Structure formats: C-alpha cells, structure tokens
Amino acid sequence: MNKNGKLYFEIDGKPCYADEGQSIIDAAKANGVFIPSLCHVEGVKPAGSCRICNVKVNGRVMTACTTPVEDGMVVDNDIPELIELRKAIIDVLFVSGNHFCPSCEKSGNCELQALAYRYQIMVPRFPYEFPLKDVDASAEHIFHDANRCILCKRCIRTIMKEGKHVFAYQGRGGEHLQIVMDKELASLLTEQEAQEAMEICPVGAILKKEQGFIVPIGERKFDKVPIGSDIEKQ
Amino acid sequence: MTEKIQSIIRKYSSDKYRMMDILLEIQELYHHIPEQAVEILADQLDLSRVDVEQTISFYHFFSLEPVGKYAIYLNNSPVAHMYGRTEVARAFEEEVGISFNSATVDGLIGLWDTADIGMSDQEPAAIINGTVFTELDPAKARKIIQGIKEGKKVADIAEEIADKIYSKGLLRTMVKNNIHAKGSVLFGDFELENALRKALDKTPEEVVEEVKASNLRGRGGAGFPTGLKWEYCRASGGDEVFLICNADEGEPGTFKERVILTELPRMLFEGMVIAGYAIRAKQGILYLRYEYRYLKEHLESILQGMREMNLLGKDIAGKSGFDFDIRIQLGAGSYVCGEESGLIESMEGKRGEPRNRPPFPVQSGYLDKPSVVNNVETLCKVVPILANGADWFKSVGTKESTGTKLLSISGDCKNPGVYEMEWGMTINEMLEMVGATSVQGVKVGGPSGNCIDSTHFGRSIAFEDLATGGSMIIIGEQRDLLRDFILPFTNFFIEESCGSCAPCRSLTVILRNKLLKILNGNGTKKDIDELYTWAQMGTTANRCGLGQTSANPIITSLDNFRNLYDDLIKTDQDYLSAFDLEKAVAASCEVVGRVPNIESH
Numbered sequence: 036m037n038k039n040g041k042l043y044f045e046i047d048g049k050p051c052y053a054d055e056g057q058s059i060i061d062a063a064k065a066n067g068v069f070i071p072s073l074c075h076v077e078g079v080k081p082a083g084s085c086r087i088c089n090v091k092v093n094g095r096v097m098t099a100c101t102t103p104v105e106d107g108m109v110v111d112n113d114i115p116e117l118i119e120l121r122k123a124i125i126d127v128l129f130v131s132g133n134h135f136c137p138s139c140e141k142s143g144n145c146e147l148q149a150l151a152y153r154y155q156i157m158v159p160r161f162p163y164e165f166p167l168k169d170v171d172a173s174a175e176h177i178f179h180d181a182n183r184c185i186l187c188k189r190c191i192r193t194i195m196k197e198g199k200h201v202f203a204y205q206g207r208g209g210e211h212l213q214i215v216m217d218k219e220l221a222s223l224l225t226e227q228e229a230q231e232a233m234e235i236c237p238v239g240a241i242l243k244k245e246q247g248f249i250v251p252i253g254e255r256k257f258d259k260v261p262i263g264s265d266i267e268k269q
Numbered sequence: 270m271t272e273k274i275q276s277i278i279r280k281y282s283s284d285k286y287r288m289m290d291i292l293l294e295i296q297e298l299y300h301h302i303p304e305q306a307v308e309i310l311a312d313q314l315d316l317s318r319v320d321v322e323q324t325i326s327f328y329h330f331f332s333l334e335p336v337g338k339y340a341i342y343l344n345n346s347p348v349a350h351m352y353g354r355t356e357v358a359r360a361f362e363e364e365v366g367i368s369f370n371s372a373t374v375d376g377l378i379g380l381w382d383t384a385d386i387g388m389s390d391q392e393p394a395a396i397i398n399g400t401v402f403t404e405l406d407p408a409k410a411r412k413i414i415q416g417i418k419e420g421k422k423v424a425d426i427a428e429e430i431a432d433k434i435y436s437k438g439l440l441r442t443m444v445k446n447n448i449h450a451k452g453s454v455l456f457g458d459f460e461l462e463n464a465l466r467k468a469l470d471k472t473p474e475e476v477v478e479e480v481k482a483s484n485l486r487g488r489g490g491a492g493f494p495t496g497l498k499w500e501y502c503r504a505s506g507g508d509e510v511f512l513i514c515n516a517d518e519g520e521p522g523t524f525k526e527r528v529i530l531t532e533l534p535r536m537l538f539e540g541m542v543i544a545g546y547a548i549r550a551k552q553g554i555l556y557l558r559y560e561y562r563y564l565k566e567h568l569e570s571i572l573q574g575m576r577e578m579n580l581l582g583k584d585i586a587g588k589s590g591f592d593f594d595i596r597i598q599l600g601a602g603s604y605v606c607g608e609e610s611g612l613i614e615s616m617e618g619k620r621g622e623p624r625n626r627p628p629f630p631v632q633s634g635y636l637d638k639p640s641v642v643n644n645v646e647t648l649c650k651v652v653p654i655l656a657n658g659a660d661w662f663k664s665v666g667t668k669e670s671t672g673t674k675l676l677s678i679s680g681d682c683k684n685p686g687v688y689e690m691e692w693g694m695t696i697n698e699m700l701e702m703v704g705a706t707s708v709q710g711v712k713v714g715g716p717s718g719n720c721i722d723s724t725h726f727g728r729s730i731a732f733e734d735l736a737t738g739g740s741m742i743i744i745g746e747q748r749d750l751l752r753d754f755i756l757p758f759t760n761f762f763i764e765e766s767c768g769s770c771a772p773c774r775s776l777t778v779i780l781r782n783k784l785l786k787i788l789n790g791n792g793t794k795k796d797i798d799e800l801y802t803w804a805q806m807g808t809t810a811n812r813c814g815l816g817q818t819s820a821n822p823i824i825t826s827l828d829n830f831r832n833l834y835d836d837l838i839k840t841d842q843d844y845l846s847a848f849d850l851e852k853a854v855a856a857s858c859e860v861v862g863r864v865p866n867i868e869s870h
Contacts, residue, residue: 081625082625082769083625083769083770083812084769084770084771085771086770086771086772086810086811086812087771089809089810096809096810098625098812101625101626101627102627103627120806120809120810123772123776123803123806124771124772124810127771127772127775127776127779128771128775130775130779131774131775131778131779161779161803162779162782162847164778164779164782185771186768186771186774188769198315199315199316199317199320200316200317200319200320201317201319202319203317203319203320203322203323204323204326204327204620204768205319205322205323205326206326206327206768207326207327207603207620207764207765207766207767207768208763208764208765208766208768208774209763209764209766209768209773209774209775209777209778210763210764210778212766212768212774215319215322216319217317217318217319217320219317219318220317
C-alpha cells in the first residue's frame with residue numbers, strides 16, 4: 036500500500052496503482068497498460084466470457100476483468116504464452132461465426148477485427164465452420180445478425196427497455212447457443228437507443244438501420260491506429 | 270390455461286428466483302411450456318420474453334415445443350450403447366412410427382435422446398414422465414408402447430414390464446441398488462441421531478475442527494477439504510447462510526448418489542443437519558437432478574419423518590435456538606449445474622452458468638449469501654466422522670485420501686454397481702473385484718477424467734494418484750474406443766457447455782471436427798499434432814471445471830492410446846483435405862441428372 040491509500044501492483048514489471056476493489060483490467064487502463072477484451076464494459080458487472088483478457092496473476096491464469104487488484108500482486112500480461120492464447124481465442128471466434136470484414140458495416144470500428152490486426156493475424160489457424168445463423172431485421176431501427184455475433188454478452192448486460200433485457204441467450208452448447216432480440220422491446224427502441232446498442236456491440240452483430248457507410252472505411256476508429264493505442268499513449 | 274398458470278406463479282409468490290419450480294410444474298402439466306405461459310411469466314415476473322426463454326432453453330427437460338403426453342427420454346450415453354441401446358431405440362421407433370427427437374402428430378408419444386441418467390449399471394434405461402425404466406430390450410420397448418396406446422398409466426406399465434419392483438416407503442421402482450461391496454464408513458453401523466447428539470454436545474467451531482482433523486475431502490471430484498470450506502463460510506460472517514447439498518451427479522458413468530439417496534437418506538439428512546449446525550445455516554437445500562425425480566416423494570417423506578422426530582425444525586434434538594430445515598430443489602437436465610456456482614444460479618431460477626470467482630460461494634453464494642455446497646457422499650461421511658471421531662476415519666484410506674470412496678462401476682464387467690472401498694486400491698484390484706477381463710482401458714472419473722490403458726492399471730485410486738468423483742467405465746478390448754467413447758464424450762461436452770466462455774463453447778467443436786477428420790480416414794500426422802496442441806488451449810482459459818476438462822477425452826486418449834490414432838492416418842501424405850468434392854456436388858448433380866465424374870478432374 037502506498038501513501039495515497041492506493042494498492043501497489045505490477046504488470047509486466049511496470050509499477051501500477053489501483054483503488055480498492057478495482058479490477059485488473061480497469062486499473063491497467065488507468066496506468067496506461069492495455070489488456071485486450073471483447074466482453075468488458077467499464078462500469079458494468081464483468082461477464083468474463085470472452086476470456087481474451089486472461090492474464091497471469093502470481094503465475095495463475097485469471098481473467099483481468101473479474102479479478103480485483105490486491106496489494107503486491109504481480110501480473111503478467113504481454114508475454115508470449117498469453118499472446119498465443121489470445122490469438123487462438125480470436126481465431127476461434129472468427130471460424131465459429133461468419134465474419135466478412137470487407138463488406139461489414141462495422142469494419143474499422145470492429146474490435147474483433149482490430150484485435151486481429153493488432154496481433155497480426157493473417158488467417159485463422161482453424162478451419163472455418165460456416166455455421167447457419169439467423170438474421171432479425173424485424174424492428175424499425177435496429178438489426179441483429181447472429182452471423183457476426185461473438186456471444187460476448189455486452190448487449191445482454193447493458194441494453195434495457197422499460198427495465199427489461201432486450202437481448203438474451205437462447206439455447207446452450209457449442210452448436211446451438213445464440214443471442215436473440217426481444218421482438219416487442221426491440222421495436223420500441225428509439226434511433227438513439229439503436230445507436231447506443233450498435234456502439235456497445237464489439238462487432239457487427241447489432242447495427243442501426245440506414246447507417247452503414249456514412250463514415251467511409253479508411254476513416255474509422257481503428258483504421259489508422261491499432262486498438263489500445265489511446266490507452267498506451269497516456 | 271391462464272388461470273392455471275397464474276395459480277402456479279402465485280404458489281411461488283411470483284418470485285422469479287423460484288422460476289425452476291414454476292417452469293417444472295408448467296412443463297409437467299402441459300408437456301411443454303406454451304407460448305401463452307411464457308407471456309404470462311414475463312408479464313408477472315416483470316421480465317422480457319427472451320429472458321424467460323433463455324432459462325427454458327438452457328434445460329434439457331424444458332421445451333417450448335410439445336414433447337408428448339408420454340415423453341420417452343432414452344439414455345444415449347456410450348455405456349447405454351454397450352448394453353444394446355441401438356436395438357432398443359430401433360424398437361421404439363418402429364413401434365411408434367417416428368424417429369428419435371420428435372413427437373407424434375397427435376401429441377401422444379415423444380422419443381428423445383438424453384444424456385446419462387445415472388443408470389449405467391442397468392442400461393439401457395429410459396425416463397418416461399419421471400418414472401425410470403431399466404434393463405430395457407426391444408421386447409420391453411414394444412410392450413411399453415403397447416401399454417401407452419392402450420391408455421395405461423406409466424406406473425402400471427412399469428410394474429408390468431419389471432422383473433422385480435423394489436419398494437421403500439413411498440418409493441416403488443424397478444431401479445436396482447446393485448451394492449456389491451459395503452465398506453466400514455458409509456455402510457458401517459448407523460444409528461440415526463447418534464452423531465447429531467455428539468455434534469450438538471460440541472460447539473459449532475469444534476464440529477468444524479473435527480471434520481478438518483478427519484481430512485475429509487469433497488467426494489464430487491474436486492477433492493476440496495470439507496472442514497476448510499466450512500471454516501471459510503463461517504469467516505464470511507453474515508446473518509444468513511445456506512447449506513446446499515449437490516445431488517446433481519451428471520458425470521456420465523456415475524450413479525452412487527442415486528444409491529445413497531435410496532438407501533441412506535437419513536444419514537445424508539443427518540449430515541446436512543450437522544453441517545448446518547457447524548456453519549450456522551438455518552436453511553438446507555438438496556438440489557436433486559431431474560433424472561432422480563422419481564426419488565422426490567420418497568425423500569420428502571423421510572424429511573417429514575425427521576421433522577416429526579424433531580431432527581429438523583425448531584430447537585432440533587432439544588438444542589435450544591438451533592433451527593434448521595431442508596427443502597428439495599429439482600433441476601431440469603444440465604450437466605454444468607453440477608458445478609457449485611452453476612448449481613446456485615440454477616437454484617435462483619436462471620441459466621446454470623457457472624459464476625466468475627472471486628467471490629467464491631462461501632463468500633457470496635445463493636441469493637448472494639455465504640453458501641456451502643457439498644456433495645451427497647461428502648455430507649454422509651460427516652455422520653460416521655462425528656459418531657466415531659476423526660482418528661477412526663483417518664485410520665482408513667491413505668494419508669491424503671482418508672476414509673472410503675463409493676465407486677460407480679459400469680461397462681465391460683460381470684458385476685456393475687456401487688462399491689465402497691478404501692482409498693488406495695489399485696485399478697488391477699478393482700478390475701478383479703468387479704470381474705473384468707480383457708480390458709482395453711478404463712475411463713477414470715467419467716469423460717472429464719482420465720482415460721487409461723493397461724500400463725496404468727497398477728496405479729492407485731486416491732487423490733494423490735488417480736483422483737475420481739467415482740465414475741469408472743470399463744472398456745473391453747472388443748470396443749472401438751475412439752468412435753464409441755471419445756467422440757460421443759466430446760459431443761457430450763459440446764452439448765452441455767453453457768456457452769459463456771468462448772474457448773469451451775467453440776474450441777470443443779473445432780476439436781470434434783478434427784477428430785472426425787481423422788476417424789473418417791482423412792487424417793495425417795499433422796492433424797494428430799494439431800489436435801493435441803489445440804486441445805491443450807482450453808484447459809487454462811475457461812472459467813469452470815467443465816470447460817477446463819472438456820478436452821480431456823481427446824487429450825487423455827492421445828496420451829494413452831496414441832496407437833489407435835496412428836492406425837487411422839495416412840502416413841504417405843503430409844496434408845489431406847477433409848473436403849469431399851463428390852459429396853459437395855451430389856445435390857446439384859442429382860438436380861441436373863448427372864453422375865459426378867470426379868476421377869477425370
């Protein structure tokens with residue numbers, strides 16, 4: 036514990052400080068260290084579902100979004116073993132969905148694509164599965180495409196209408212689980228709410244209608260700098 | 270319908286945490302959860318429809334489509350197939366006139382595949398409207414369907430086709446116990462209340478100390494020290510604490526808890542009372558897997574009897590201020606609910622997705638209160654420990670594994686059933702005990718455990734060597750180990766994954782497809798190497814025990830049966846595509862009336 040009442044910990048040897056109860060991923064961000072994640076939303080109870088933020092805490096693999104910092108903690112983040120694991124999970128997500136970056140409305144703003152670029156993944160190591168997935172375009176302002184969904188649960192945890200969840204899991208298991216949209220609640224979403232839902236989705240599974248290519252590809256968030264640069268620049 | 274559904278919801282005080290009970294009643298009443306019920310539930314519990322449906326769609330025994338007035342769930346585990354499941358399934362299909370995983374148009378009969386139902390010692394077995402049918406053959410299957418068509422009650426059909434009916438209070442069943450070895454701990458002298466009185470003479474702290482001194486470790490598989498778990502829970506403080514008994518044994522090949530619940534329920538409940546006293550819980554909950562629903566009335570009557578004896582309720586056994594009672598919570602068919610935090614989520618009426626840790630259940634469990642989740646066998650063992658002392662318990666077994674272990678042994682052996690044996694017994698001794706010869710391998714601890722070949726048979730069954738929750742599947746030399754065990758066990762993990770963690774959900778599918786490529790004769794050495802490398806990835810990346818062990822069938826069979834894989838691959842080629850051009854063009858060729866001419870291209 037240092038003099039300001041903050042917890043002291045280290046990430047890859049870098050001295051860092053955290054508030055009591057702060058998760059490793061949030062504390063890392065505050066200290067200018069990028070830990071990649073596809074399911075974490077700051078301020079929302081962590082899901083620990085994408086497993087990309089796995090770090091090593093005192094030698095043990097733990098998700099940085101669900102583990103609170105403890106005083107004196109030693110965290111490994113940017114080490115070959117974890118980079119390999121993260122790349123493998125990114126590969127898994129690419130082959131178990133149908134991702135078509137060149138024509139996707141989210142290209143350049145997509146966190147999955149951006150992580151693949153950051154880790155210099157040219158092609159997934161696993162064979163593509165080309166699963167059959169559903170598309171739901173029934174609501175006025177919002178569009179849900181399960182082909183591009185990585186089942187991260189961000190929408191389930193954050194998008195509410197009338198105090199109820201708009202999105203939910205359906206089914207279980209490796210071949211049947213998907214996220215579905217409540218048709219009734221989705222039809223009530225305003226343009227603004229549809230926009231927020233699109234922004235919370237890390238990939239192109241939730242889209243606001245009539246929005247697709249207003250900002251041209253090439254001028255989007257991750258087109259010019261790799262994901263995480265804003266955190267590391269601090 | 271509206272009135273009926275509303276009264277069910279009212280019965281559970283419109284409490285969304287009792288969603289499992291509400292859905293179970295609706296499912297049993299209508300043989301599915303009708304759309305109208307989903308609407309009413311969403312409305313009354315203030316949830317969105319998709320929120321209600323996400324719980325329904327998580328559980329095997331809930332269905333949004335009608336499953337049939339007589340819903341036949343036939344076990345399709347590898348062990349069931351060893352005993353002739355294929356022929357039984359065919360007989361059902363012929364007699365009903367439909368394929369499995371569908372229901373007749375008139376809604377009378379449904380045929381459904383189901384994962385292991387805890388009857389591996391008497392397969393093929395099925396559950397029909399909650400009643401268990403065992404040791405089926407094609408003739409019995411036909412007789413069941415005839416009985417159904419004649420409008421008979423399921424219980425009457427069971428009595429007709431059973432070789433023998435076993436009766437115990439409210440329980441009438443054709444399920445056998447098959448207890449082939451009684452040890453000194455579980456099946457030693459037991460006198461109800463004896464251990465409890467000794468416990469109540471001690472302080473709760475002293476009871477925890479006694480259990481810690483016995484070195485009792487969790488019998489569900491993970492082997493966590495029981496006394497320590499209790500101590501952690503006590504340290505969490507809080508005015509409300511729960512004791513939960515995990516009777517959701519879903520590991521294929523295990524059925525020991527079924528036998529305990531049938532034969533020793535008083536010992537189990539006494540163990541729960543002692544544990545409740547030790548951790549200061551007022552409420553105990555037995556989470557009973559739906560497959561064992563047939564035991565519920567029997568167990569309820571035992572609980573009632575204990576209430577009448579003042580062994581449950583207020584001021585138990587005359588101990589002023591010690592109040593404790595037990596209720597039974599039914600599951601609805603999900604392997605991952607056997608994981609303690611998945612079980613807690615399910616008890617709260619949600620999908621049984623294991624939680625992130627920390628916090629651990631002993632800190633924040635059921636309804637966010639400190640909760641201890643102990644296995645059935647573990648809680649039973651607390652009773653003889655308190656009755657006879659920790660030293661007595663430690664005199665049996667090995668240093669790290671004290672006491673005895675109840676094993677569920679099935680597969681290729683003369684006497685499948687449960688055996689209470691001392692920890693430390695070798696696999697060779699076990700095989701001799703059960704009458705198994707010409708053994709190719711043993712699946713120790715079920716699919717999530719190890720798959721060992723004969724070079725390991727000298728090893729001993731203990732936490733320090735071959736740890737196991739108790740499932741032992743013996744695989745004879747005549748069996749196709751990869752196709753009939755490793756492949757279906759991998760499919761089992763794909764099906765049972767809650768889906769929350771990306772690697773568990775999707776990597777297992779990738780592994781299964783790679784395994785299929787090899788099994789289909791399209792594999793090379795490169796495929797085996799990749800299979801092994803990829804299989805290792807999920808072990809640390811996933812949240813819960815299921816995810817971390819979902820690749821174990823593949824990993825352990827590659828470790829111990831590499832020759833079986835080597836025999837399947839093409840050694841003269843470095844790479845083979847799994848793509849089958851002839852198959853890919855078959856449909857289009859049929860349309861235009863051509864014969865695929867692959868050879869010339």
